[in-house]
Amino acid sequence: MSTSVQDPPSLPSWxxxxxxxxxxxxxxxxxxxxxxxxxxxxxxxxxxxISQPGISSQxxxxxxxxxxxxxxxxxxxxxxxxxxxxxxxxxxxxGALTQKVREIGSKISTHLIFFDLELAKLPLxxxxxxxxxxxxxxxRHYLEQQQxxxxxxxxxxxxxxxxxxxxxxxxxxxxxxTEVTSRMKFKFEKExxxxxxxxxxxxxxxxxxxxxxxxxxxxxLAAELQNNAHVLTxxxxxxxxxxxxxxxxxxxxxxxxxxxxxxxxxxxVIDTMTEVCVKNFDIVHEYYDLKRRLLGLDSLAHYDxxxxxxxxxxxxxxxxxxxxxxxxxxxFSPKMGDMVKPFFEKDWIDVPPKPGKRSGAFCAAVTPDHHxxxxxxxxxKARDVMTLAHELGHGIHDLCAAxxxxxxxxxxxxxxxxASTFAEMLVFxxxxxxxxxxxxxxxxxCEKLEDTFATVFRQISMFRFERRLHETRRxxxxxxxxxxxxxxxxxxQEMFGPSLTLGEDHQWTWLYIPHIVNTPFxxxxxxxxxxxxxxxxxxxxxxxxxxxPKYFELLSAGGSxxxxxxxxxLGFDIASPAFWQGGCDLIRANLEKAKLLASRQVx
Ligand SMILES: [Zn+2]
Numbered sequence: 194m195s196t197s198v199q200d201p202p203s204l205p206s207w208x209x210x211x212x213x214x215x216x217x218x219x220x221x222x223x224x225x226x227x228x229x230x231x232x233x234x235x236x237x238x239x240x241x242x243i244s245q246p247g248i249s250s251q252x253x254x255x256x257x258x259x260x261x262x263x264x265x266x267x268x269x270x271x272x273x274x275x276x277x278x279x280x281x282x283x284x285x286x287x288g289a290l291t292q293k294v295r296e297i298g299s300k301i302s303t304h305l306i307f308f309d310l311e312l313a314k315l316p317l318x319x320x321x322x323x324x325x326x327x328x329x330x331x332x333r334h335y336l337e338q339q340q341x342x343x344x345x346x347x348x349x350x351x352x353x354x355x356x357x358x359x360x361x362x363x364x365x366x367x368x369x370x371t372e373v374t375s376r377m378k379f380k381f382e383k384e385x386x387x388x389x390x391x392x393x394x395x396x397x398x399x400x401x402x403x404x405x406x407x408x409x410x411x412x413x414l415a416a417e418l419q420n421n422a423h424v425l426t427x428x429x430x431x432x433x434x435x436x437x438x439x440x441x442x443x444x445x446x447x448x449x450x451x452x453x454x455x456x457x458x459x460x461x462v463i464d465t466m467t468e469v470c471v472k473n474f475d476i477v478h479e480y481y482d483l484k485r486r487l488l489g490l491d492s493l494a495h496y497d498x499x500x501x502x503x504x505x506x507x508x509x510x511x512x513x514x515x516x517x518x519x520x521x522x523x524x525f526s527p528k529m530g531d532m533v534k535p536f537f538e539k540d541w542i543d544v545p546p547k548p549g550k551r552s553g554a555f556c557a558a559v560t561p562d563h564h565x566x567x568x569x570x571x572x573x574k575a576r577d578v579m580t581l582a583h584e585l586g587h588g589i590h591d592l593c594a595a596x597x598x599x600x601x602x603x604x605x606x607x608x609x610x611x612a613s614t615f616a617e618m619l620v621f622x623x624x625x626x627x628x629x630x631x632x633x634x635x636x637x638x639c640e641k642l643e644d645t646f647a648t649v650f651r652q653i654s655m656f657r658f659e660r661r662l663h664e665t666r667r668x669x670x671x672x673x674x675x676x677x678x679x680x681x682x683x684x685x686q687e688m689f690g691p692s693l694t695l696g697e698d699h700q701w702t703w704l705y706i707p708h709i710v711n712t713p714f715x716x717x718x719x720x721x722x723x724x725x726x727x728x729x730x731x732x733x734x735x736x737x738x739x740x741x742p743k744y745f746e747l748l749s750a751g752g753s754x755x756x757x758x759x760x761x762x763l764g765f766d767i768a769s770p771a772f773w774q775g776g777c778d779l780i781r782a783n784l785e786k787a788k789l790l791a792s793r794q795v796x
Contacts, residue, residue, distance in 0.1 A: 204511055204545035206280070207566055212273040212559070216286045221270050225297045228267040232304040235259055243311035246319045250326035257332045257600075260308055265560045265599040267301055270294050272559045276566055282375040283549035291368070295360050306352045312336065313343030334753050335600045341454065345443040363435050366428045370710045373421055373428075375551055377705075379413045392552040392705070393570035399499045400574055411496040415698035418705055425704045426674040433666040436713060448663035449656075452714035456605045457755035462767050463717055469773040470653040470720060474688050476781050477650050480642055481692035483784075483791060487639075493693040499643060503636035508573030511544060518582050521623040522589075522616070526741055532592050533585050536567060541588075546570040553707070554580045556587035556613075558594075561602050565591040579617050579644065586616025594751030601753040606715060608756050610722025611729070612748055614648070618730050635790040638783055645723060645780050650688050652719040658684035658703070659714055677703060721756075724776030728765060731779065 213221050239256050242248060274294040278287040315323075320340060323329055329336065346352065379395040381388055383406070390413075398410035418425070436448065445451045453460050485493045487502055515537055523530025536542050541564060543550075550570065558565045567584040571577050590612035594602055603609070621641055628634050661680055666672055678700035686695050708715040729747075733740045743763060750759055757767055766772055 204571060205540055207543040208540035209273060209276055212269060216290050224270050229301050231263055232301045235263060236304040240307050243308060244314040246316055250323050250329050253323055254328050261599050268560055271298055276557060279551040279568055280543055281549045282372055282551060299356050299360060302356050303353050307349055309339055310346055310349050312339045313346050347442060363432055366431050367711055370428050373424055374705050375549060377417045379417050381413055391546055393546045397572045397574050400501060400576060402501050407496040411698045415701045418701040422674045422704060430671050433663060437667050449660060449714045456607050458607060465770050466773045467653055469770050470650060473777040476784055477646055477688050478690035478692045480784055481689060483788060487791060495695045495699040502639050503633055509578055511571055514578040514581050517578060518585060518620055521619040525619050529589055532589050536585060536588055542567040544569050544571045546572060554584050556584040558591040560599055561595040561597060582616045582620040583613040586613035590748050593745060593748035596749055597751040597753050601751055603752045605752055605756060606718035607721040610719055611726060614722050614726040618726060631790055635787060638787045642783055648723040649720045652716040654684050654688045656717040659709055724773055727776040727779045
């Protein structure tokens with residue numbers, strides 16, 4: 194892929210040529226056609242055979258191997274299309290390719306839908322008999338998960354219609370959301386000049402030392418969201434309604450039930466985690482009281498949340514960030530240091546912010562036999578260094594999990610944030626050591642606390658908001674923007690208590706959160722991941738190097754085991770409130786550290 198001429202020369206774009214050369218690469222069509230033909234052949238061989246009570250374990254093994262291979266091959270064009278699209282969502286050719294791949298993907302799926310449905314129809318006795326044969330061990334987890342899903346499947350005809358129409362229902366609205374939010378431009382005035390910023394550029398001002406710039410960024414965000422409120426609210430309402438129908442038809446009791454099922458977690462575990470976090474909101478209240486005093490302000494507004502407590506370092510050069518991340522990984526484990534290098538050396542990362550590029554950052558796993566890619570919008574802020582560490586942590590996780598077959602490759606969401614959060618912790622420790630004075634140390638601890646709040650308590654507040662949003666839509670019908678604004682303000686204000694007031698501008702900010710739109714109830718996975726990582730990091734501190742094999746084993750498991758079972762092997766009981774409280778206590782310990790450093794500063 195060529196590099197756009199406007200890119201700052203120092204910031205590399207990713208090279209997707211290992212997948213395909215361009216939108217019109219003829220291999221895309223060849224691969225799609227071949228995937229479609231293979232799916233048709235698969236159907237002609239196996240339809241009606243899988244649900245036969247007498248099917249042998251060898252027959253099922255052959256079918257599963259073929260099925261896994263089909264899904265693996267099919268995912269390549271899809272990955273390329275969505276990665277290429279994400280760096281310029283305004284390019285109509287890329288949008289069209291994404292849509293085409295999705296449409297053919299749906300066609301392929303219609304030939305494969307029967308497979309999981311027939312597995313689900315297998316009588317329990319046959320199922321037990323099959324699983325008692327070791328030859329199916331590698332698919333044991335997948336088969337058990339299919340059994341759990343069985344009662345939520347509809348008939349094959351219904352599933353086929355839903356799949357074929359998905360691209361002009363929910364998926365289309367999700368795409369519209371990405372396009373609307375990626376095209377938003379934010380007016381910003383600085384030193385007498387008005388410019389138009391991308392979302393990533395604008396949000397970088399939330400961390401600016403100048404309060405008026407922070408406030409202006411908040412107002413500009415609110416103004417542009419308000420401009421788009423009609424279409425964004427419409428998208429939310431449509432998706433809420435679609436999920437309501439789907440949950441009713443599929444027999445999911447609560448709006449979040451299907452997420453728990455795909456996360457392989459019991460509702461009780463997440464309810465316990467949520468309750469424990471809410472009980473610990475006073476950590477946030479106390480922290481922002483301290484921050485208000487440190488900033489010397491009478492009261493804090495929402496745009497002061499990330500106000501810096503130390504003079505901002507000049508831009509952190511991307512190369513400097515790269516060195517820092519590599520050396521932090523290297524110190525933890527030379528193996529991890531080596532694993533991360535090709536991301537830089539082989540251009541697996543798309544670094545610069547560009548007009549039309551998706552905002553934020555992500556790491557995209559392709560298949561076990563192809564490396565992942567990372568997307569950034571690097572603006573040189575300290576936060577961007579942590580984001581780089583975070584996404585590369587995901588990358589490490591994907592590389593470790595590559596020993597699994599495709600059906601067990603992706604870790605379930607609550608474990609998907611383990612390596613990313615752990616990687617941030619490694620970089621944080623490294624940065625902490627480079628600090629010269631207590632003021633800087635205090636500022637760094639405060640930044641860490643703010644990040645942790647954003648990952649734990651903010652996500653829990655969003656989870657509660659989402660729950661209420663779905664429930665209210667189900668009770669009251671279509672919701673107005675204003676109605677949702679109120680729910681959003683209430684949910685988020687609870688976390689801050691009296692320590693900080695969320696102003697008018699803040700009420701619009703639910704409108705552009707991609708997770709709520711793209712993957713309902715994704716957010717609690719962040720809190721789960723961070724609290725788990727606090728426990729893992731504490732363990733690493735205790736055990737030193739002997740912790741490393743256990744850590745890599747956890748990552749290498751990918752999606753091959755349910756979280757509760759996998760974490761049990763490390764001695765963690767996620768059903769117990771004490772486990773989650775342990776994580777919150779570690780956050781509180783950081784708050785106490787900050788208070789102590791602050792009291793020394795004052796005296
Ligand atoms: Zn992440």
